Amino acid sequence: MSVNFGSHRLVVGAHYGMRDWLSQRVTAVLMVLFTVLVIAQLIFSSGPIGYELWAGIFSPQWMKSLTFLVILSMLYHVWVGMRNIFQDYVKPYGVRFVMHVFAIAWLVACTGGAIEALWRL
Amino acid sequence: MSETAANTEKKRPQFYNIDGASLISYRWPIASIASGMHRVSGAILFFLMPFIIWMFDNSISSEISFNKFKAAFNEGMLGLPGFIWKLVALAIIWASLHHFIAGLRHLWMDTHHEQVTKEFGRQTAVTVLVLTLTLTVVLGAKLFGLY
Numbered sequence: 001m002s003v004n005f006g007s008h009r010l011v012v013g014a015h016y017g018m019r020d021w022l023s024q025r026v027t028a029v030l031m032v033l034f035t036v037l038v039i040a041q042l043i044f045s046s047g048p049i050g051y052e053l054w055a056g057i058f059s060p061q062w063m064k065s066l067t068f069l070v071i072l073s074m075l076y077h078v079w080v081g082m083r084n085i086f087q088d089y090v091k092p093y094g095v096r097f098v099m100h101v102f103a104i105a106w107l108v109a110c111t112g113g114a115i116e117a118l119w120r121l
Numbered sequence: 122m123s124e125t126a127a128n129t130e131k132k133r134p135q136f137y138n139i140d141g142a143s144l145i146s147y148r149w150p151i152a153s154i155a156s157g158m159h160r161v162s163g164a165i166l167f168f169l170m171p172f173i174i175w176m177f178d179n180s181i182s183s184e185i186s187f188n189k190f191k192a193a194f195n196e197g198m199l200g201l202p203g204f205i206w207k208l209v210a211l212a213i214i215w216a217s218l219h220h221f222i223a224g225l226r227h228l229w230m231d232t233h234h235e236q237v238t239k240e241f242g243r244q245t246a247v248t249v250l251v252l253t254l255t256l257t258v259v260l261g262a263k264l265f266g267l268y
Binding site: 028032035050051055085103106107110114116118121 | 221
């Protein structure tokens with residue numbers, strides 16, 4: 001880890017850049033694999049695509065757990081992305097702060113809604 | 122001598138940081154269009170997230186809610202006709218496809234630095250845009266019942 005004392009200490013930055021960059025990519029890979037898994041089950045199914053088949057994809061316990069993981073991945077992935085956009089285009093700190101708070105509230109509410117929907121199945 | 126250097130220094134455009142207003146003054150090569158669209162598609166998905174979750178919820182909860190989900194696109198919902206909701210769905214389809222495919226390009230570039238050149242960036246950006254738009258047209262035509 002970075003040295004935070006003596007002559008070699010890092011004096012600038014919050015040092016979350018690498019962690020967030022990597023998290024965004026790891027969560028992206030998870031979501032890609034999940035998407036392929038869901039689409040494959042739709043393609044290799046027989047008969048019409050209706051409620052039974054669609055809900056059946058998400059009903060096994062392992063799929064619920066995986067979907068839960070993907071929902072949380074999406075939360076973090078989208079947070080990093082939206083923060084990047086706000087940091088790039090919104091210069092006044094006050095406005096940017098309000099937007100960050102909005103994005104966090106929006107994402108936490110959406111995540112709650114998605115998990116609730118998943119748990120009800 | 123130093124005066125000439127100072128003069129050329131003045132003429133050279135300097136970009137300290139990007140902001141919304143200077144975006145339009147930039148040159149937009151195809152790779153930056155693909156990149157810009159990656160951001161736009163991500164933002165669209167962010168703002169349409171409640172609707173995406175509504176679709177997920179209603180499509181998996183029960184047979185009744187599944188029919189409600191389908192009806193929104195045929196009979197309409199919240200006073201808006203079905204085709205408006207189909208247009209929203211089309212926006213989600215395009216944004217998802219672009220974000221997914223352009224994202225794969227980014228992941229590839231991140232793990233294959235040795236392949237990344239200006240030309241590689243241009244070619245893969247064209248591939249991303251062509252694939253995305255073709256799939257959007259194909260799925261959009263299906264959505265609107267053209268086949």
